[in-house]
Every structure is written in C-alpha cells, then in structure tokens.
Amino acid sequence: MTRFTLLLCLLLSANLPAQAATVSRVEPENWWIGMKHRQVELLVHGDGIAALSPRLSHPGVRIVDVQATENPNYLFVTVDIGEDAAPGTFDLELLDGDTVAARHPWRIDAREPAPPRGFDASDAIYLVTPDRFANGDPGNDIVAGLKEAADRANPNGRHGGDIAGLRAHLDYIAGLGFTRLWPTPLLANDQPGYSYHGYAITDLYRIDPRFGSNDDYVALAREARAHGIGLIMDVVLNHIGSEHWWMHDLPSRDWINHGGRFAPNNHRRTTIQDPHAAPGDRAGFTDGWFVESMPDLNQRNPHLARYLIQNTLWWIESAGLAGIREDTFGYADADFLSAWAKAVMDEYPDFAMVGEEWSANPAIVAHWQRGKANASGHVPHMTSMMDFPVHIALRDALLRPKVWEGDWTPLYEALANDFLYPDPDALVVFAENHDSSRLLAHLDGDIHLWKLGMAYVATTRGLPQFYYGSEVLLRGPRERNDGELRADMPGGWAGDAANAFTGEGLSAQQRDAQDFVRRLFNWRKDTPTMHVGKLRHYAPVDGVYVYFRLDGDKAVMIALNRNDEDTALRLDRFADSLGRARAGTDALTGRRVALGDTLLLPAKTPLILELDTAP
Incomplete structure (x- = not known):
C-alpha cells in the first residue's frame, strides 16, 4: 500500500459513523407519571456503552444524572418524570459524539387507580x-x-x-x-x-x-x-x-x-x-x-x-x-x-x-x-x-x-x-x-x-x-x-x-x-370482633387456656382444652370478661351454650363462643 493510499484510508475512516452498539437491557422498562418517586435511575447494560452519552426526547421527561462504574458495560441514567409528562414510548439513545450508536425503547404510563389496601387484622x-x-x-x-x-x-x-x-x-x-x-x-x-x-x-x-x-x-x-x-x-x-x-x-x-x-x-x-x-x-x-x-x-x-x-x-x-x-x-x-x-x-x-x-x-x-x-x-x-x-x-x-x-x-x-x-x-x-x-x-x-x-x-x-x-x-x-x-x-x-x-x-x-x-x-x-377486639387472656390452669376478644359490648370467649378428657371449667374466674352474659353461640357448630357456674369443655377441642350482648 502506497503512502497516498494509506493516507486516503485514514481520512475516509475518520468520517465513518461509529460502530453500532447494542443495548441488552434497560431496567426498569417503564415508569409512571405522578409517582412520588419521580426520578428513576435506569440500569443500562450493553457492550462498551459507558463510553457513550445518553439522550432522550419526550415532553416532560429529562435526564438529570449519568454515572458509570469501573465496568464499561454499564451506565446508570437518572431521568426525571414531570407532572406534565405525556404517556408514551420513546427511544433512549446512546451517542458517540453526534452519532447515535445505540437506541432502546422506554415508556412512561398513566397510573392505574390506587392499589388495594394492604393487609390488617381483618385479613387471613x-x-x-x-x-x-x-x-x-x-x-x-x-x-x-x-x-x-x-x-x-x-x-x-x-x-x-x-x-x-x-x-x-x-x-x-x-x-x-x-x-x-x-x-x-x-x-x-x-x-x-x-x-x-x-x-x-x-x-x-x-x-x-x-x-x-x-x-x-x-x-x-x-x-x-x-x-x-x-x-x-x-x-x-x-x-x-x-x-x-x-x-x-x-x-x-x-x-x-x-x-x-x-x-x-x-x-x-x-x-x-x-x-x-x-x-x-x-x-x-x-x-x-x-x-x-x-x-x-x-x-x-x-x-x-x-x-x-x-x-x-x-x-x-x-x-x-x-x-x-x-x-x-x-x-x-x-x-x-x-x-x-x-x-x-x-x-x-x-x-x-x-x-x-x-x-x-x-x-x-x-x-x-x-x-x-x-x-x-x-x-x-x-x-x-x-x-x-x-x-x-x-x-x-x-x-x-x-x-x-x-x-x-x-x-x-x-x-x-x-x-x-x-x-x-x-x-x-x-x-x-x-x-x-x-x-x-x-x-x-x-x-x-x-x-x-x-x-x-x-x-x-x-x-x-x-x-x-x-x-x-x-x-x-x-x-x-x-x-x-x-x-x-x-x-x-x-x-x-x-x-x-x-x-x-x-x-x-x-x-x-x-x-x-x-x-x-x-x-x-x-366477625369484626376478631379483627379489632382487645385480647385478654387468663393464665392456663389444668390444661385449659382461656382468652377473650373484647370490643365494646361484643365479646368472644375462646377456651382451648388440651386434656384427653372432658373438663368442667369454673366460670367465676372470668366474670370481668363475661359480664352479664348467660349464654353464647358456638361459632363452629351454631349450637346455643348456656353459661352457669361451670362450662363443660369437650376433650382436646377448641370452644369458640360468641357471647350474647348483655341487656
């Protein structure tokens, strides 16, 4: 190759567009208008892309920060999504000088109605x-x-x-x-x-x-x-x-x-x-x-x-x-x-x-x-x-x-x-x-x-x-x-x-x-009482654990009998929780249960009583 030919090749290569790069991932792939978290940092991954400069063009959306790490295959691009932004899909472009070396679609969406409430004691x-x-x-x-x-x-x-x-x-x-x-x-x-x-x-x-x-x-x-x-x-x-x-x-x-x-x-x-x-x-x-x-x-x-x-x-x-x-x-x-x-x-x-x-x-x-x-x-x-x-x-x-x-x-x-x-x-x-x-x-x-x-x-x-x-x-x-x-x-x-x-x-x-x-x-x-009722429990005695859920004039009594035999439970100890209730309904069977001096608890069985409201 002559000196003239070599010089010509160098001059021509200087004017060639940059080699196209490939973006393998942009995460997250979209965001929403109206989020409190409005500045979103995009993880952008692709071979050698850290040497490129990101650009986007969409109303209400702008790049506010760009950072790289020691790995040349990553860029972290922070975009701000304004309240005036319009939903739509557009390209995140990566530039080598003035030339677009790579592009990847990105999207902003209008928000759906607010997500459902979380969970609380009313849930299971x-x-x-x-x-x-x-x-x-x-x-x-x-x-x-x-x-x-x-x-x-x-x-x-x-x-x-x-x-x-x-x-x-x-x-x-x-x-x-x-x-x-x-x-x-x-x-x-x-x-x-x-x-x-x-x-x-x-x-x-x-x-x-x-x-x-x-x-x-x-x-x-x-x-x-x-x-x-x-x-x-x-x-x-x-x-x-x-x-x-x-x-x-x-x-x-x-x-x-x-x-x-x-x-x-x-x-x-x-x-x-x-x-x-x-x-x-x-x-x-x-x-x-x-x-x-x-x-x-x-x-x-x-x-x-x-x-x-x-x-x-x-x-x-x-x-x-x-x-x-x-x-x-x-x-x-x-x-x-x-x-x-x-x-x-x-x-x-x-x-x-x-x-x-x-x-x-x-x-x-x-x-x-x-x-x-x-x-x-x-x-x-x-x-x-x-x-x-x-x-x-x-x-x-x-x-x-x-x-x-x-x-x-x-x-x-x-x-x-x-x-x-x-x-x-x-x-x-x-x-x-x-x-x-x-x-x-x-x-x-x-x-x-x-x-x-x-x-x-x-x-x-x-x-x-x-x-x-x-x-x-x-x-x-x-x-x-x-x-x-x-x-x-x-x-x-x-x-x-x-x-x-x-x-x-x-x-x-x-x-x-x-x-x-x-x-x-x-x-x-x-049963709302089980969602909001205050728990009051009594120290276990003779294999029986008793506790109540109390909500105003509503009350549920729970008695857990671990014994291998039916057990007679004296009720005077629970007077402060029973109040004037003299009967209740078994939550699991629907049967009516009278409350006298004692309550017979079946062997190895839970008893859940919805107490009658006192007059």
Missing part, C-alpha cells in the same frame, strides 16, 4: 408454594433454554405448578375464608437444580416462564381482587441466584459481598441489636452468603440500593399488589432496609409489609417494626413482622407435658412479651409455613391437637397465615425436609386420585378437616 393469608399447588398449564412444564424441567417424581425438583393453576382455584381459596394470597417467589429462577422454591432469583423483572408471564401475574392479581383476595408478593432483597445474569458481568466490584466469592453466613441475627457484638460477627451476618448458590447483595452500593427500591415499587404499581412479604429480612443492610421500607410506605401509605425475622426472641423481631424506638438508632418502617416467637411457643405448648409451667404456659408467656412491639395486633401469626414441618407432622398426626393449633391461630391477636394443603391434612415428614413438606396439592394435577378442590376421593377425615378450616376462617372473616 393463604400461603402457597406455586410449583406444588396446581398445574394449570402443562405446556410450560419444560421451557426451551431454561436449565430445569419438571420432574414430579423428584421431591426436590420442579413439579409444574404455575400461575394458571392459581388463577383456576381462586374461588376455592376465597371459599375457605382467606382474603390474601401469598405465593412464594414467582420470579425467574434459572438455576441448574432445586429451583422450584423461587428464592434464588435470576431476573428481578421477569416472571419465570415455567410459572407464566408478567402479564399472567398481573392477571392473577386482577382476578384475585375480583374474588376479594389481595395478592402479596414475596420479595428477596438479601441475595440472588448464582445464575443471575449479573454474575456473568457484575455492574461493579462491590455489587456482591466478598467480591463475588462465597463466604458462609454465620446466622448470628442478634449481632444487629447486640451492643457488645464484635464488628466481624455483625459483618458475618449481614455480608455472608446464605448458601453458595445465593450470592449476597451489597445494598450499601447506592446504585444497587436504588435498583432494589425501584424494583419493589415497579411490581406494586404494575400488578396492584396488596402487600409485600420480605424474605430473610434482617440479613440485609439495616440502613438500606429502613430506606427501602420508607420509600414503599411513602409511595403507598395504606400499604402493608411483613418481614421474616426467624427468631424466638421477641426483642429481636420487634426491632424491625414501624414505631419501635431502638437504642441503636435504627428507624424501622415495616408495618408487620412474622410472629416467630408465638409460632415457636405454640408448637411447644401443644406437646409440652402437663407439669408445672407445662402445657399452654409457653404460649401464654409469649403473648406477655407484646409490650415490646409497637403494634402487636399487626403481627402475622402462623402454626407452620414453607420452612417448617407441617403442624400435623409435628403433632405426630394428632388431628385434635391440630385443630386446637389452628383455632388459636385464627382467634388470637394479629392476622393469621395458613399453609396450603393443611386443610386436607397434608402431613409430610416430622423432621424438616423441604421437598416433602412442600407436597403437591391433591387434585392440582390431572389424574390425581384425590381432589382437594372438588372433594372427590378425599377421606372422611380430610373432608372434616377441610370443613373445619372453612367454617373457622369464614366465621373469622365475618
């Missing part, structure tokens, strides 16, 4: 593991490109339950008396195995295709509302799955704790509140990985913190959610947890959120509830927490020997700790969940004790949570084994020998248990 929650509830669409059991296919014979594999199965049985859930539905996570979980449970998320903006689509999820929320059921989303802020797309190209070196390398969590949850805790122990709790397949997120990174906050707001607004259940709550950075919950409650003042703090110590759980004045200075904004102290005490009380400080005493004393909570009436009470053995297995199959436990959950303060399938006596192993306790719902798959939804093939014992749950929770739903 039905918890499901969607993969094990009902297979409404067998066509998505195997999805090309995803690592794990359905294998119903494998207790730890995917079984094929999906959103279509949930939608098909909303009338069943409502008919049992439940007003809120909490599915464990439905987001993408493209892990090589053990992916059915959903807690190792690989895409925070996408429903797993084996469950359905984002549109299917929105339809589930809409149809649930039509059945009087609000949808609660299970949110995971602490970690992601090891196959999350971030793990193949981290946005920054500090995106994942311990530099993206596995470091096991010490699970020392007391270190957050402990004034004497060593800094290393505290960091070992907040920064350690739950397991190797769940990389631990560093919410101290401001871009990640903003991403997680916006992701939660996006799902609430997209689906019209009625609540959030937040997984492994205390494991995340405490300052971030405060900022995240505040952002949600600022945007949706009538919303509700419940956090999982798996501790028997009520002081540890109370630390996180809104209104708690903490010595550490931490300001919480969670409306509710899962009541693990009562959960643990209830399971203990149902099996404890009848000795001094035996039988019901652990439960009675657990409630005495309610002074620690800013709002104990907002706590979520449960006998079992997806992480515990089922109550029936814990009680070695004793259905009478099981009914006592379920009656307690439905009648104590707070709002109850019930785990799917227990109404037809799904049992599972006594020692925790997740794949087996999260068993398939009978009738959720074509060809099942029994069907919980129709009653076909159920045993007499299963039908009785299902009817018990249906009567109990429908009665609770229709």
Whole structure:
C-alpha cells in the first residue's frame, strides 16, 4: 500500500459513523407519571456503552444524572418524570459524539387507580408454594433454554405448578375464608437444580416462564381482587441466584459481598441489636452468603440500593399488589432496609409489609417494626413482622407435658412479651409455613391437637397465615425436609386420585378437616370482633387456656382444652370478661351454650363462643 493510499484510508475512516452498539437491557422498562418517586435511575447494560452519552426526547421527561462504574458495560441514567409528562414510548439513545450508536425503547404510563389496601387484622393469608399447588398449564412444564424441567417424581425438583393453576382455584381459596394470597417467589429462577422454591432469583423483572408471564401475574392479581383476595408478593432483597445474569458481568466490584466469592453466613441475627457484638460477627451476618448458590447483595452500593427500591415499587404499581412479604429480612443492610421500607410506605401509605425475622426472641423481631424506638438508632418502617416467637411457643405448648409451667404456659408467656412491639395486633401469626414441618407432622398426626393449633391461630391477636394443603391434612415428614413438606396439592394435577378442590376421593377425615378450616376462617372473616377486639387472656390452669376478644359490648370467649378428657371449667374466674352474659353461640357448630357456674369443655377441642350482648 502506497503512502497516498494509506493516507486516503485514514481520512475516509475518520468520517465513518461509529460502530453500532447494542443495548441488552434497560431496567426498569417503564415508569409512571405522578409517582412520588419521580426520578428513576435506569440500569443500562450493553457492550462498551459507558463510553457513550445518553439522550432522550419526550415532553416532560429529562435526564438529570449519568454515572458509570469501573465496568464499561454499564451506565446508570437518572431521568426525571414531570407532572406534565405525556404517556408514551420513546427511544433512549446512546451517542458517540453526534452519532447515535445505540437506541432502546422506554415508556412512561398513566397510573392505574390506587392499589388495594394492604393487609390488617381483618385479613387471613393463604400461603402457597406455586410449583406444588396446581398445574394449570402443562405446556410450560419444560421451557426451551431454561436449565430445569419438571420432574414430579423428584421431591426436590420442579413439579409444574404455575400461575394458571392459581388463577383456576381462586374461588376455592376465597371459599375457605382467606382474603390474601401469598405465593412464594414467582420470579425467574434459572438455576441448574432445586429451583422450584423461587428464592434464588435470576431476573428481578421477569416472571419465570415455567410459572407464566408478567402479564399472567398481573392477571392473577386482577382476578384475585375480583374474588376479594389481595395478592402479596414475596420479595428477596438479601441475595440472588448464582445464575443471575449479573454474575456473568457484575455492574461493579462491590455489587456482591466478598467480591463475588462465597463466604458462609454465620446466622448470628442478634449481632444487629447486640451492643457488645464484635464488628466481624455483625459483618458475618449481614455480608455472608446464605448458601453458595445465593450470592449476597451489597445494598450499601447506592446504585444497587436504588435498583432494589425501584424494583419493589415497579411490581406494586404494575400488578396492584396488596402487600409485600420480605424474605430473610434482617440479613440485609439495616440502613438500606429502613430506606427501602420508607420509600414503599411513602409511595403507598395504606400499604402493608411483613418481614421474616426467624427468631424466638421477641426483642429481636420487634426491632424491625414501624414505631419501635431502638437504642441503636435504627428507624424501622415495616408495618408487620412474622410472629416467630408465638409460632415457636405454640408448637411447644401443644406437646409440652402437663407439669408445672407445662402445657399452654409457653404460649401464654409469649403473648406477655407484646409490650415490646409497637403494634402487636399487626403481627402475622402462623402454626407452620414453607420452612417448617407441617403442624400435623409435628403433632405426630394428632388431628385434635391440630385443630386446637389452628383455632388459636385464627382467634388470637394479629392476622393469621395458613399453609396450603393443611386443610386436607397434608402431613409430610416430622423432621424438616423441604421437598416433602412442600407436597403437591391433591387434585392440582390431572389424574390425581384425590381432589382437594372438588372433594372427590378425599377421606372422611380430610373432608372434616377441610370443613373445619372453612367454617373457622369464614366465621373469622365475618366477625369484626376478631379483627379489632382487645385480647385478654387468663393464665392456663389444668390444661385449659382461656382468652377473650373484647370490643365494646361484643365479646368472644375462646377456651382451648388440651386434656384427653372432658373438663368442667369454673366460670367465676372470668366474670370481668363475661359480664352479664348467660349464654353464647358456638361459632363452629351454631349450637346455643348456656353459661352457669361451670362450662363443660369437650376433650382436646377448641370452644369458640360468641357471647350474647348483655341487656
């Protein structure tokens, strides 16, 4: 090549347009006009895009900040959405000089009517593991490109339950008396195995295709509302799955704790509140990985913190959610947890959120509830927490020997700790969940004790949570084994020998248990005293625990008899709660019950009496 030819090539190449770049993702994909959170930071990902300059042109929308990290494949672009913005789709352009090197569509929408109210003590929650509830669409059991296919014979594999199965049985859930539905996570979980449970998320903006689509999820929320059921989303802020797309190209070196390398969590949850805790122990709790397949997120990174906050707001607004259940709550950075919950409650003042703090110590759980004045200075904004102290005490009380400080005493004393909570009436009470053995297995199959436990959950303060399938006596192993306790719902798959939804093939014992749950929770739903009535309990005596729910001139008396024989209960001790009532109606049978000097309690049976109003 001559010197002239080389010079000519250089001159021509200088005038060529920049090589086109590709934007692989912009998250979130849209936002709304009129949100309090009006400045939205877009995570933009694509090869080498950090060298480009973003531009957009749409009335009322402008770019107010652009930041890059050490990874050249990311830009964080903050856009401001004014009140005068118009709904529509437009391009986010990335410029190399004056040339558009890449573009990606983005959208702003008009807001739907305000999401439904959150949840409170007037509600009852039905918890499901969607993969094990009902297979409404067998066509998505195997999805090309995803690592794990359905294998119903494998207790730890995917079984094929999906959103279509949930939608098909909303009338069943409502008919049992439940007003809120909490599915464990439905987001993408493209892990090589053990992916059915959903807690190792690989895409925070996408429903797993084996469950359905984002549109299917929105339809589930809409149809649930039509059945009087609000949808609660299970949110995971602490970690992601090891196959999350971030793990193949981290946005920054500090995106994942311990530099993206596995470091096991010490699970020392007391270190957050402990004034004497060593800094290393505290960091070992907040920064350690739950397991190797769940990389631990560093919410101290401001871009990640903003991403997680916006992701939660996006799902609430997209689906019209009625609540959030937040997984492994205390494991995340405490300052971030405060900022995240505040952002949600600022945007949706009538919303509700419940956090999982798996501790028997009520002081540890109370630390996180809104209104708690903490010595550490931490300001919480969670409306509710899962009541693990009562959960643990209830399971203990149902099996404890009848000795001094035996039988019901652990439960009675657990409630005495309610002074620690800013709002104990907002706590979520449960006998079992997806992480515990089922109550029936814990009680070695004793259905009478099981009914006592379920009656307690439905009648104590707070709002109850019930785990799917227990109404037809799904049992599972006594020692925790997740794949087996999260068993398939009978009738959720074509060809099942029994069907919980129709009653076909159920045993007499299963039908009785299902009817018990249906009567109990429908009665609770229709009885305002159980929603707002003050709880007054009496120290357990001789295997009997008595408490009242009192609301003005309305009163409900609950007597739980753990004895193997009928027990005569003297009533003079309860005169201050009984008032002048001389009779009541059994809430579960409708029979009239006279109140004299004594009340005969059937063996191992709950008695729930709606007392007559005194004249």
